[in-house]
Amino acid sequence: MSNTLYEAHPSVLRMRPFGVLFALVLIAGGILVAVLGDQLLPPQFTGQVDGRILQMIGIGVFALATLQLLGWWVSARADRLVITEDELIWTHGLLSKEYTEINMASVRTVRVSQSLFQRIMNAGDVTVFTAGDNPELFVRGLPDPTAVRELVKAQPQAGG
Incomplete structure (x- = not known):
């Protein structure tokens, strides 16, 4: 693991x-x-x-x-993002769960959006794109969103 x-x-x-x-x-x-x-x-x-x-x-x-x-x-506790060396895992839901797993090699772009108050509070929205124009994953309100982007960028990408 x-x-x-x-x-x-x-x-x-x-x-x-x-x-x-x-x-x-x-x-x-x-x-x-x-x-x-x-x-x-x-x-x-x-x-x-x-x-x-x-x-x-x-x-x-x-x-x-x-x-x-x-x-x-x-x-907020019903949602969780976990980043490992191999994948991003987004869990959503309290009683019924929805899991989204994205292989790190298939990530094309990670976009971080922060309003002024989000920047002050060190929070932001993270959007992950794989193939196509529609985002594969959109997460609101994560603490330290630039760390998410840096962690994904640091992992080996497909074809690289």
Whole structure:
């Protein structure tokens, strides 16, 4: 069996930094509202709003933000890219799995795309082309995508 040169899951924090930050703020705010309730209201609204309703709203905000973060995390953990000396192996799925194996010798081009925020977070999208114009593999949000490109370029290619 070949040595593993690279193994990574897409990164939630690196791909959605503002979404994760916003969800964490909502979680903290939900806890604050659920615990303190009507103590957060100005004095003129104290008698008009029921504290139990505020607690339910806080719990609801907390639950929704937590579920969103959990969904992003599970989605990222369900995907994995492994690069060995001989092949690229992309695994996708949680309950049902989809495997894509590409022989390293058949890789023609590796394209790395990074937005400004992806560059800051050292993440990016990797596209692998073999034969033809359509990509064989497209992976979003990998940490250190230039390492993927360099690892593939360093491997012996077909006819070389």
